[in-house]
Amino acid sequence: MPYSDKYWCKEEVMPKKELEELQIKRLKWVIRHAYEKVPFYHKKMKEAKVYPDDIKKKEDIVKIPFTTKEDLRDNYPFGLFAVPKEKLVRIHTSSGTSGKPKVVGYTSKDLENWIDMVARCLYMVGMREKDVFQNMVSYTFFTGGLGMHYGAERIGAMVVPSGTGNTEKQIKYMLDFGTTVIHCTPSYALYIKEVAEKLDVLEKLELRIGCFGAEPWSENTRKRLEDAFNLKAYDSYGLSEMNGPGVAFECVEQDGLHIWLDHYFVEIIDPKTGEQVGEGEKGELVLTPLTKEAMPLLRYRTGDLTVLMTDKCACGRIHPRIHRIFGRTDDMIVVRGINVFPSQIEHVLMQIPEAGDHFQVVITKNGPLDEITVKVEVVDEVFTGELSDLEKLKRKIQNELKKELNLRTNVELVERGSIERFKGKAKRVIDLRNNL
Numbered sequence: 001m002p003y004s005d006k007y008w009c010k011e012e013v014m015p016k017k018e019l020e021e022l023q024i025k026r027l028k029w030v031i032r033h034a035y036e037k038v039p040f041y042h043k044k045m046k047e048a049k050v051y052p053d054d055i056k057k058k059e060d061i062v063k064i065p066f067t068t069k070e071d072l073r074d075n076y077p078f079g080l081f082a083v084p085k086e087k088l089v090r091i092h093t094s095s096g097t098s099g100k101p102k103v104v105g106y107t108s109k110d111l112e113n114w115i116d117m118v119a120r121c122l123y124m125v126g127m128r129e130k131d132v133f134q135n136m137v138s139y140t141f142f143t144g145g146l147g148m149h150y151g152a153e154r155i156g157a158m159v160v161p162s163g164t165g166n167t168e169k170q171i172k173y174m175l176d177f178g179t180t181v182i183h184c185t186p187s188y189a190l191y192i193k194e195v196a197e198k199l200d201v202l203e204k205l206e207l208r209i210g211c212f213g214a215e216p217w218s219e220n221t222r223k224r225l226e227d228a229f230n231l232k233a234y235d236s237y238g239l240s241e242m243n244g245p246g247v248a249f250e251c252v253e254q255d256g257l258h259i260w261l262d263h264y265f266v267e268i269i270d271p272k273t274g275e276q277v278g279e280g281e282k283g284e285l286v287l288t289p290l291t292k293e294a295m296p297l298l299r300y301r302t303g304d305l306t307v308l309m310t311d312k313c314a315c316g317r318i319h320p321r322i323h324r325i326f327g328r329t330d331d332m333i334v335v336r337g338i339n340v341f342p343s344q345i346e347h348v349l350m351q352i353p354e355a356g357d358h359f360q361v362v363i364t365k366n367g368p369l370d371e372i373t374v375k376v377e378v379v380d381e382v383f384t385g386e387l388s389d390l391e392k393l394k395r396k397i398q399n400e401l402k403k404e405l406n407l408r409t410n411v412e413l414v415e416r417g418s419i420e421r422f423k424g425k426a427k428r429v430i431d432l433r434n435n436l
Contacts, residue, residue, distance in 0.1 A: 012120070012317045019318060023261050024058055026290035031055050031064065034296040037082035040075055041298060061265065066274065066286070067300045072102040072241065081105055083294050093141040094240050101141075104240050105294040111150075113291050114243040117260060118151025121249035124258070124315075125209055125234045127181050129156035134177070136170055136184035136192075137214070138424060139163050143244025144214060148183050151246065157181070164188075164423040167195045174205050181209040183236075186217040186225065187426035190357035193228045194416070207231040213238065213245060215425045216325050216343035220350030222254075224357065235324055241300055242289055248322055256309045256321030263291050266320070267299070268308050271329050282307050284329060285322065303329045305341075333429060335363060335370045338407050342428040345374060348400045354382050354393050358419045361429045370433065373410040374401065377419055 014022075032052040034041040045051060050063040072080060081088070089108050093101040106114070127133065133152040139145035139161060152159050162173055170192065173179065182189070189212060196202040207229045213236030225233045237257050238245035247264060248257035259266055267286040268277050277283040285302045289295075307323040327341030334340070342361060349355040356377035364371045376397060382390065390413060397411045420427075 012319065014318070016318055019261055020058075023265065023290065026262070027058065027061070027265050027288065028052070028055055030288065030290050030292070030296045031298060033082055033293075034298055038080055038296065040071070040080055041296075058265070061267065061288070061299065062276065064288075064298050067297050069102060069241075069301075069303070073100045076100045077103040078105070080297070081294055082296050083107060088294060090146075092143045092146075092240050092244065102241060104143075104243075106243075107293045110243070110292055110294050113263065114147060114246060115150045115154050117243070117246035117263060118147055119154040120260070121236070121246050122148075122151055122155055122157075122181075122211070124249060124251050124317075125211070125232070126252065127152065127155055127157055127209060131155075131157040131180045131209075132160060132178050133157045133181045133183070134160040134162055134170070134174060134179040136162055136182060136188065136423075137164060142424075143238065143240045144183070147238070147244035147246060148211070152181075167192055167423075168199070171196050171199060171201060171205075174207070175201060178206055180206055181211065182207060183211040185214045185422075185425055186212040186221055186233075187215060187358075188421075188423055189225055189229075190221070191421045193225070194357065202228065205229060210234065211236050211249075216327050216331075216341070216346075218343055218347040218350055219324075220347055224350060237304075237322070237325060239302060239304075241295075241297060241302075242287055243292070247287070251313065251315040251317065253314050255313065256323055258313070258317055258319045259322050261319050264289055266308060266322075268306070269301075271305070279310060280307060282323075282326065305329065331429075333361070333363060333372075333431065335372050335407060338405065340372070340405055340407065344404050345401065345428075348404050349374075349376060349397070352393075352397060352400065354378050355397065356416050358421070359428070360419050363429070363431045363433055365433050371410065372407065373412055375412045375414055375419060377416050378413050380416060382413070383415060 035045055035052050044065050048065050054063055087107055088105045091103055091105045093103050135148050137144040149159055149161060160173055160177055162170055208231050210231045210233045212233060222233045234250040235257055236245055237248040248259035250257050265288040268283040269286050270277055271284040285304045285306050287300050287302060288298055305326045309321040327343050332339050332341055349359055356379055358377045360375045362373045394411045394413055401409045
């Protein structure tokens with residue numbers, strides 16, 4: 001059955017008290033489900049001397065030990081599942097770039113809940129049955145492919161499952177099929193813009209909505225994408241361990257991502273101490289999925305840094321919002337004792353008109369000291385000017401980066417096309433310190 005106006009659903013606008021009652025009811029269920037069906041949690045909770053009946057109100061959640069990505073890898077492949085393999089209808093995995101991949105699984109009911117959440121997100125930003133949705137992410141183990149695909153189909157939109165790569169062909173599909181909504185990483189969207197400009201077809205595209213996620217991006221990148229494609233760009237948040245995309249999404253106000261409390265219990269903690277932070281303070285996002293049958297993770301440390309926004313959104317939804325992800329705890333670079341996130345560098349560069357859409361950070365050692373070099377592609381016109389103009393631009397970028405990072409950086413200006421393009425998540429940082 002296609003999505004309709006019923007998907008401004010009751011869970012989005014139900015009274016706050018009713019939503020909180022639903023949440024605590026589901027929280028109690030998932031804790032008992034994990035304790036009774038997953039030996040890992042049974043053992044861990046007994047060791048912590050906490051039992052399902054001890055969780056009577058939401059504040060009691062702190063009694064439950066955290067779950068980490070190492071726990072998923074240590075229990076590879078099926079050690080954290082609460083149902084037998086014959087009840088699974090699908091599995092996905094993480095990329096597994098650092099050891100064993102994280103395996104996640106779904107029952108039929110899990111998939112239905114996930115599809116509904118993704119459809120809720122897409123409907124919220126204005127996608128309807130008339131739209132043509134081009135999904136330019138991987139369709140293999142990555143959850144973004146099938147997750148967004150089925151959510152768009154649930155609305156009734158026409159889906160173009162173009163996957164990744166072959167950018168010129170992607171643009172041809174957009175033109176031939178009349179694509180109105182796209183889904184990809186923001187860095188790949190910037191590359192599509194670059195290729196469409198070379199083909200002189202950018203203004204012929206009919207895009208009106210862009211859904212971008214899988215990597216941190218800045219407000220200035222949003223402006224570049226919206227100006228280039230004449231669309232509204234929305235931030236998407238999800239992770240495989242929590243189903244995939246659909247955990248949180250921006251609404252048309254573009255002021256934080258609504259996170260669905262009927263499906264997730266949300267905490268923000270100090271990543272060093274594990275203690276919950278105060279309202280409005282930045283910290284690590286911790287999630288407990290409330291409706292997952294196959295893999296009921298308890299207090300999962302996502303590694304993503306954000307702020308919980310509790311003020312009411314102008315769109316009318318009562319679900320709180322999380323701030324755009326600042327970065328990941330494991331993406332953070334420590335240079336000379338200072339914490340640096342690639343998204344901070346992107347934020348600075350996207351404010352500078354002469355800077356192009358792509359950059360790369362290279363970290364090396366100069367004796368005992370760390371050296372950070374930011375390679376910045378610049379617009380073609382920069383290299384047709386005087387050498388003094390190049391030096392002036394370099395100093396400008398260095399000064400702006402120092403203000404943002406409180407750190408001196410080297411800046412190398414390079415011609416457009418010099419930095420490798422990525423069809424999926426961009427690899428912004430090359431850390432060579434351990435190779436020297």
